[in-house]
Amino acid sequence: MNNPILKLTDINAGYEETKALTNVNLTVYDKDFLGVIGPNGGGKTTLIKIILGLKKPISGNIEYFKNGKKTDRIEMGYLPQYNKIDKKFPISVENVILSGLSRQKKLLQRFTDEQHEKVKNTIEQMGLNDMGKRPIGELSGGELQRVLLGRAIVSEPDVVILDEPSTYIDKQFEVKLYELLGKINKRRAIILVSHDIGTVLQNVKTIACVNGKLHYHPDTELPSNWLEKHFGCPIDLIGHGDLPHRILKTHHDDE
Numbered sequence: 391m392n393n394p395i396l397k398l399t400d401i402n403a404g405y406e407e408t409k410a411l412t413n414v415n416l417t418v419y420d421k422d423f424l425g426v427i428g429p430n431g432g433g434k435t436t437l438i439k440i441i442l443g444l445k446k447p448i449s450g451n452i453e454y455f456k457n458g459k460k461t462d463r464i465e466m467g468y469l470p471q472y473n474k475i476d477k478k479f480p481i482s483v484e485n486v487i488l489s490g491l492s493r494q495k496k497l498l499q500r501f502t503d504e505q506h507e508k509v510k511n512t513i514e515q516m517g518l519n520d521m522g523k524r525p526i527g528e529l530s531g532g533e534l535q536r537v538l539l540g541r542a543i544v545s546e547p548d549v550v551i552l553d554e555p556s557t558y559i560d561k562q563f564e565v566k567l568y569e570l571l572g573k574i575n576k577r578r579a580i581i582l583v584s585h586d587i588g589t590v591l592q593n594v595k596t597i598a599c600v601n602g603k604l605h606y607h608p609d610t611e612l613p614s615n616w617l618e619k620h621f622g623c624p625i626d627l628i629g630h631g632d633l634p635h636r637i638l639k640t641h642h643d644d645e
Contacts, residue, residue: 393455399452404436419546420578420622424577427600432602441466467543478527483523487539509522518540547578
């Protein structure tokens with residue numbers, strides 16, 4: 391087993407009088423590929439905000455690790471949901487990706503030639519050649535998602551957190567996206583939040599089922615009874631050819 395990079399212990403969190411997460415325990419390991427699934431309002435977004443340090447839990451503890459030792463922080467790359475991005479903001483593709491390196495320089499310091507080269511390479515990696523100077527307002531939804539993914543990975547973070555990354559991406563690039571994530575995962579951990587259960591199961595190594603509580607699976611076996619109960623309808627996962635058929639084990643609690 392690889393070293394842990396972050397650990398949540400007995401996390402309780404909520405908003406005003408509404409409790410979003412109850413007694414959540416989760417450890418994410420170096421080079422893990424964790425899929426986070428669950429119904430709308432189940433606490434997935436709250437979980438990600440706590441991991442990113444954007445929200446404080448009511449109680450509980452979060453710890454970060456580097457090379458197996460505790461540290462105050464780790465480097466995290468974040469791809470937010472598409473609908474939270476203001477496309478009217480006057481900024482170019484190049485500068486959006488460059489902003490992913492802002493924490494690696496002092497406030498008034500210029501970006502180095504090496505950092506600009508990283509951005510250039512990331513633009514090529516995202517398939518956005520010749521778009522570096524283009525304003526983000528001129529991009530399609532799929533192109534903008536590629537830019538935001540580039541911003542998330544350009545700093546070579548310890549963990550990349552992706553919130554519904556397939557939104558507005560065409561199927562052709564979706565295949566390339568997960569091929570790219572597979573390469574990224576060889577060097578660092580990935581946390582993927584998605585409603586697309588079939589895609590999650592094809593690509594991740596471990597699963598966190600979130601609906602107030604969190605159920606962790608160190609593999610990709612999915613409990614059909616949990617899916618039906620918490621998504622409000624029966625869900626069948628059908629595969630063809632080489633697509634894995636996976637059913638997660640039953641959650642043993644008082645749900």
